[in-house]
Amino acid sequence: MPSVKIDKDRCKGCEHCVTACPRGVLEMSKDINVKGYFYSTPVNPHKCIGCTLCGVVCPDLAITVSVHGTQYKYFNY
Amino acid sequence: MPSVKIDKDRCKGCEHCVTACPRGVLEMSKDINVKGYFYSTPVNPHKCIGCTLCGVVCPDLAITVSVHGTQYKYFNY
Amino acid sequence: MSKILMKGAEAVGEAAIRAGCISYFCYPITPQSEVAEYLSKRLPEVGGTFVQAESEVAASQMVYGAAGAGVRIMTTSSSPGISLMTEGISYIAGAELPAVFVNIVRGGPGLGGILPSQADYFQATKGGGHGDYRFLAIAPASVQEMVEWVMRAFPLAEKYRNPVMVVGDGLLAQMMEPVDFGCVEPTPQIDVESWATTGCKDRPANLINSLFLDPLKLEEFNWKLKAKYEAMEAEIAYEEYKMDDCEMFVVAYGTTSRVVRTAINALREEGYKIGMFRPITIFPFPQKAMRAYGENPRVKSVAVVEMSNGQMLEDVKWAVLEKKPVEFFARNGGIVPNPHETMEFLRKSYEKHGGTK
Amino acid sequence: MSKILMKGAEAVGEAAIRAGCISYFCYPITPQSEVAEYLSKRLPEVGGTFVQAESEVAASQMVYGAAGAGVRIMTTSSSPGISLMTEGISYIAGAELPAVFVNIVRGGPGLGGILPSQADYFQATKGGGHGDYRFLAIAPASVQEMVEWVMRAFPLAEKYRNPVMVVGDGLLAQMMEPVDFGCVEPTPQIDVESWATTGCKDRPANLINSLFLDPLKLEEFNWKLKAKYEAMEAEIAYEEYKMDDCEMFVVAYGTTSRVVRTAINALREEGYKIGMFRPITIFPFPQKAMRAYGENPRVKSVAVVEMSNGQMLEDVKWAVLEKKPVEFFARNGGIVPNPHETMEFLRKSYEKHGGTK
Amino acid sequence: MEREVTFAGFGGQGVMTVGKFLAQGAMNKGMEVAWVPSYGPEMRGGTAYCTVVIADEPVGSPIVRNPETAVVMNRPSLDKFGPEVKPGGCLIINSSLIDVTTDRQDILVVTVPCNQISMEVTGTGRSANIAALGAYAGAVPVVDFASIEDVVKTKFAKKPKVLEDNMAILQKGYEIGRSAREAWDAGKGA
Amino acid sequence: MEREVTFAGFGGQGVMTVGKFLAQGAMNKGMEVAWVPSYGPEMRGGTAYCTVVIADEPVGSPIVRNPETAVVMNRPSLDKFGPEVKPGGCLIINSSLIDVTTDRQDILVVTVPCNQISMEVTGTGRSANIAALGAYAGAVPVVDFASIEDVVKTKFAKKPKVLEDNMAILQKGYEIGRSAREAWDAGKGA
């Protein structure tokens, strides 16, 4: 099972990942982080398919995607 | 009747005009000019048809072409 | 004339327009891109020409072309950008053309930083580029003065047919102060028809050039330039602040002179007899006047406050012939000395050399 | 070692190779294109790198890159080309990298001429580019000395991790003289692994940089540079020629020092007690030694002979604190003073200030 | 007389703008002023600040180590400038975004919910800076409040709705500042 | 001892080359030398010249206003350098291309048909410069003739035919120079 983790204090709240996620896993939080940004957060973690697109679009290395077991690779990257 | 005049002291002896003349009017002299160059000189002046090609190729403004009467214009230049 | 609250960089742009310079070529660089931003908006309004060049090298050569065409012309930049203009400035001086350069100095060397600095003093006063050329280098100390000197720079450039450089720093360019544009009367441009590339209608062709095939001619030209640069001594400007009774005087220009002024005011209240000699033209350097103070027996020491590793310091030492000890205090790399540390330095220097209270 | 008759410019190229510099970036410019021509042939023979850059701006940045990569590197140019390198030199100084520059000075300003000149003295000794940087500037006076100083320039550049400039002129570059490459021992290159961009295998990543975001760090760095430049005083070199008993001494460097030497030799036969103080490092300037002579009561006057409008003249005046009259003779624009006119000038100056015979 | 105030916050909070308003207001009253911005690498995403120096003769050094007043709009600004306020000076804290305060006893501390005030009037926090300006004018009456009001009026003259809102916000800030000053003065008097 | 000779002609006449040969020859004999070329804008199409200074101690000023000897290969060179030769010096004129001479009485004047000599040996005038060098070596024996011969030998070692021709030309020039010198010395002696 894939799981997405967001390092909230690296996040700058650009929303690229929210837009990129094909599964609606992510949304912007209502809180701000240390830097004063509303950060991205997985609101529907169970929906995550481990496609890593959120990580691909994140300019700030805030996202880590991990899996238990085997994972289908959606693209050659 | 066309006539070609070469300002021998402007001539640097490059022979461009000799090569360009379609009528063999010009040749290089055996003498040198003030600058030490063998200069171009009309050896067959009567053959000149006033095409001005010698002037066109001369880099040194050494050539003047004149005519008596009307002159056929060989090219738009 | 009522005053306007204005950012230094924008005031420089407006001053040029008020002085009749409606052409400007530039390349953006912090901390003075606001001159370009301001003029990109203002110049079209007054029918002027704004071109953002591909580089400072090109900008300086556009200035060269426009100056040769006999129009009032200015460019502005900051340290690394000015380095790229040195060839162009040398050409402009060599072709004897009027043009105004503004250098908003930032910390160096190399990419350095963008905060205020005075580390381009040598470049501004000893040339920067190759060959025997010099130019009037003027160091205002407030936004108002920057406006005034930019406006005066054009007629001065024309008077000597030579580049003029106004030297500021990030503080002067970025701060806002009230300015009055009315206090310098714009001067009409000199007649350029005899030398400028305006088209050779009804006159022999003009030539803008700095090449001399005959070394004797080039030499003669260099002597002529030398005489011209010497004549520029007529433009020497400096400010004497509380020099009348001073037992120590501080030499500072531009931004640092403001800090020194504040420090002196405070120290005067403590009884220190300190004055300030502020060069306004840093080339030509007010050597003679400073030397006279250096020779005054009342004066026990001299202090230099600079935002550099001691560039003007050398000119001061020469000026006073080291007849009095010359103390030196500097901040560098973008830091403007604050009045407190400056006062501390001045107190120490004053006391060290037996100043009385 | 047997001597080879060699043109100055070619000898510069060969000297670099002998010193272990087998990389060279350049842009052609008279009167020193022969360095490039020579090296374009020689470097491939020794497995070296020759690249003709698109401009002097690019050449200086290639030097910057190669110096950062920790290889011995040189470029050569002439006045306008050096102006275009000032930004690059400032960066190299700011990144603390060793690199050797040769400026074969020609007449200026602007395009000027191509004949010998010393009008880039200010540029070489006061920086040229922006920011507080300085570099060792060395002025040889013969082809042999040019070879020796080019060879020494590499270890000097490495010792201080700073650019070094060898300053010549068209005469020195174009003339042929016998040279002996054996008289300077090549030194091994310093270890560069700790700072150069050689690939971060088995070590932390290295960085070549001159940007400082924190002005306090930039300031600290500038103080460090200042200390370094002061330490360079250890390299001060000058020649004293018949100074022991002189009542007047002439200051001259490079080509003019040869003319002065000839003139002094002739004048000595006429009884004039004239000596020559020849700076070899023009930065740092041998101020202390010169000042001592200036203070010697035997010395009645000082003379400066230069191929410029009086650039070194300023350093001399400061050095001797104007305690003795300083006379000045110059040819400019490409003309090398001849011994006759030099003698005439020296005679006059000597007599004017009461020199005895 | 030389009075200094530093406005600090993060980029976008409009601290530069209110500094300019203040400087303009002072200039209009015939005072000497200098407005000095922070500029530099920290601008991008970081904190921004400006200092306004108001004096009765030309401003000497505009570089102020210890301003009389600091107006801090976010936490990093409080951390940076809180300790630098001159003893006897004043610190104005935007309590909407800063949930701590200072323990300094030697200065007047005014907490103003700037974003909240703006929110109440306009529905957004965008005019928080105006509230802060008002608070400053109330707490540190260097420049006539009317003169500052005039500046705001001129600046927003073309947008009547915005103007109206801003005047209200300015006023609210002013009240808070003034009453804090009064309490402080009273306290000292006591 | 310091002796100077200027070789002058138009570009292509090889005056630079023979100057180098002479300098090399002198150096090989352990003398101090400097070879100084003219360079500059006049090069293109104009005259070229070089000066060789030979001395027994390091050469001071290589800039010579009045050389001891001038070797002039064309008319403009004669006009330029003829008057500059030091009194008591020597002027070598390529009479193949220069149909005038000088009226100076205070110097040894040697006229040498350089192009003609070259022409006779090789069929072209290309080695006229070698004839001039020979004439100089004969008329102004500063450097051992053998040493100059050695240089020529080394330079053309790979082209036996050219070498042979050049040695012959050098010799012919040398003879003319030497006998002129002898006559002059005899005349002075008389």
Added chain:
Amino acid sequence: MKTIFSRPRAMTETITHYCPGCTHGTAHRLVAEVIDELGLRESTVGVAPVGCSVLLYNYMDTDMHQAAHGRAPAVATGIKRTRPNLTVYTYQGDGDLASIGMAEIIHAANRGEKITVVFINNAIYGMTGGQMAPTTMPGQRTTTSPAGRDVDNVGYPIRVAELLSTLRTPSYVVRGSLHTPHNIIEAKKAIRQAFQYQVDGTCFSFVELLSICPTNWGITPVKSNEWLEKNMLPYYPLGVYKTPEEN
């Protein structure tokens, strides 16, 4: 648990100074990932420009060289020619590369320097506060084109990939974009190919990446992606413009 996406080894942990959403960060990561995948971290030198990405050296865990504005290709030439075993790339903005650095990029490409150039085209001078770049779109407002870029006065945007691809010297020239996941994936392939050509000693390689500058464009990151797609894509077509095999 297996991590399938995280920070590449060739990057440091330092948080960038970029504005929220700025695709400089994305481009950095792609370069770092390629360096990792090709095993080049210990033999790579990156050359940082003057522009917003001037601090690239703080983010890359490889040897780095900060160049003067526009001159990165010359600096890279200096490194690569003297240490040919290193992998050398420049990372440059559009002001840096297409304005002041035009001569250097053309000549490095034309000499066939075996370096890789990553070119971030965001149609503006980011670092200095949003002035017009040679790549600014027609009509686009910037601080020095306050009325919008007027092509009659200052000409059309320069298409660098097209320009370089006309040179005769063999090279790899490609344009990608960073405004969608798909494009980022494609961009990475291009970067990998570019580095591969260098490693193989084949040719000069050049990757232009269309990029966003929300701050100076004055719109949000997500809107910026849309603006890029709508305005830049039609003028700057994506694709491979030149391969060394063509020659």
Added chain:
Amino acid sequence: MKTIFSRPRAMTETITHYCPGCTHGTAHRLVAEVIDELGLRESTVGVAPVGCSVLLYNYMDTDMHQAAHGRAPAVATGIKRTRPNLTVYTYQGDGDLASIGMAEIIHAANRGEKITVVFINNAIYGMTGGQMAPTTMPGQRTTTSPAGRDVDNVGYPIRVAELLSTLRTPSYVVRGSLHTPHNIIEAKKAIRQAFQYQVDGTCFSFVELLSICPTNWGITPVKSNEWLEKNMLPYYPLGVYKTPEEN
């Protein structure tokens, strides 16, 4: 007697310093003839480069401005932008324009400066004694490519007309040659068209002219013409590369 060919009015009588046969003189004359024919002598400013043609100002009887090496297009921009009624042209060699001046020519063209550029491509640095130019032919020996230009090491010659014609800004770009009477006649037509576009305020105009340098090529002028035809023509095809109407 009517003179049908002689010195154009826009030239002085000064004899040039060029080597025998050097086609710089021919190009000068063509420019001067066009200036005469269009009646522009009194409103023209010529910008001379650094290169053999640095003394162009001695030969033209119009206002002239001598520029720094490679920067003539920037100088011309400065003149034309501030005095738009003047006709401004630059005259530049290939070292000047295609090497050090690459950024300036591309940007002047791209900004659409209403100037005319006459570009003399003689495949070498003439003035400084025959060093390699960006335009030097593969295998050609020069003083800095003593073994012949090695394209693997320094790349292929740059074709400037082709390069400029890819820019989107409208312009007139043409390449001619000066090695035969026919080509000279065609070259003149191109120059006239170029000036005409400027006079009409239409666009930037650029005329590249293949030219000979007998001195540094080391062959006679007549042989040089043949060498040009054989070696340069195939690599530098003649023709009109771009017209403003195309856009």
